[in-house]
Amino acid sequence: GAGVSQSPSNKVTEKGKDVELRCDPISGHTALYWYRQSLGQGLEFLIYFQGNSAPDKSGLPSDRFSAERTGGSVSTLTIQRTQQEDSAVYLCASSSFTGTGTYGYTFGSGTRLTIV
Amino acid sequence: KQEVTQIPAALSVPEGENLVLNCSFTDSAIYNLQWFRQDPGKGLTSLLLIQSSQREQTSGRLNASLDKSSGRSTLYIAASQPGDSATYLCAGDNTDKLIFGTGTRLQVFP
Numbered sequence: 001g002a003g004v005s006q007s008p009s010n011k012v013t014e015k016g017k018d019v020e021l022r023c024d025p026i027s028g029h030t031a032l033y034w035y036r037q038s039l040g041q042g043l044e045f046l047i048y049f050q051g052n053s054a055p056d057k058s059g060l061p062s063d064r065f066s067a068e069r070t071g072g073s074v075s076t077l078t079i080q081r082t083q084q085e086d087s088a089v090y091l092c093a094s095s096s097f098t099g100t101g102t103y104g105y106t107f108g109s110g111t112r113l114t115i116v
Numbered sequence: 117k118q119e120v121t122q123i124p125a126a127l128s129v130p131e132g133e134n135l136v137l138n139c140s141f142t143d144s145a146i147y148n149l150q151w152f153r154q155d156p157g158k159g160l161t162s163l164l165l166i167q168s169s170q171r172e173q174t175s176g177r178l179n180a181s182l183d184k185s186s187g188r189s190t191l192y193i194a195a196s197q198p199g200d201s202a203t204y205l206c207a208g209d210n211t212d213k214l215i216f217g218t219g220t221r222l223q224v225f226p
Binding site: 033035042043045048050055056091093104105106107108109110112 | 217
């Protein structure tokens with residue numbers, strides 16, 4: 001597609017439930033990133049994919065968070081047993097990695113997750 | 117650990133003023149530097165990307181510069197307009213992820 005697509009755009013779920021957030025990157029972009037932006041906070045890095053592998057998972061806040069990417073394309077971020085502190089906007093970005101530096105990141109519109 | 121700081125945190129100016137937003141980073145091993153704007157409730161829109169071999173980029177009324185030796189980047193906005201009101205974020209790329217600054221919230225009033 002023309003841009004990075006994220007779904008759903010909004011999600012309200014009860015505490016303790018599991019949620020899945022989806023990211024569809026720009027076609028051909030090999031690198032994919034997940035970030036989180038809590039209310040009034042900056043952007044927090046969660047995880048990075050190069051192809052289907054995740055060389056950097058250092059930002060995942062707990063073992064309740066996991067992510068996968070299949071076919072070098074779509075990625076899913078899963079949060080298990082959601083807590084209220086998981087409420088945030090989850091942003092996905094993709095870029096074309098050249099090995100000498102990226103061309104720049106394109107972000108999706110995000111998923112606003114609210115845990116009630 | 118790379119840390120990125122933006123000054124000022126907030127700025128309110130009348131329409132027509134020329135503005136300078138500052139970004140500083142602690143680790144000079146930054147590769148690329150990218151400026152974004154974020155409108156309330158929206159995602160991020162890329163404004164300018166300064167790649168490793170470059171020192172500045174221009175797009176319309178926007179000009180961004182990068183000085184790795186001092187660990188600083190500057191975004192210059194000429195002849196500001198109310199439509200420029202947004203949060204501006206700089207982000208440094210250390211080849212595997214972007215590290216974001218704290219943001220400058222800009223309001224341009226008519």
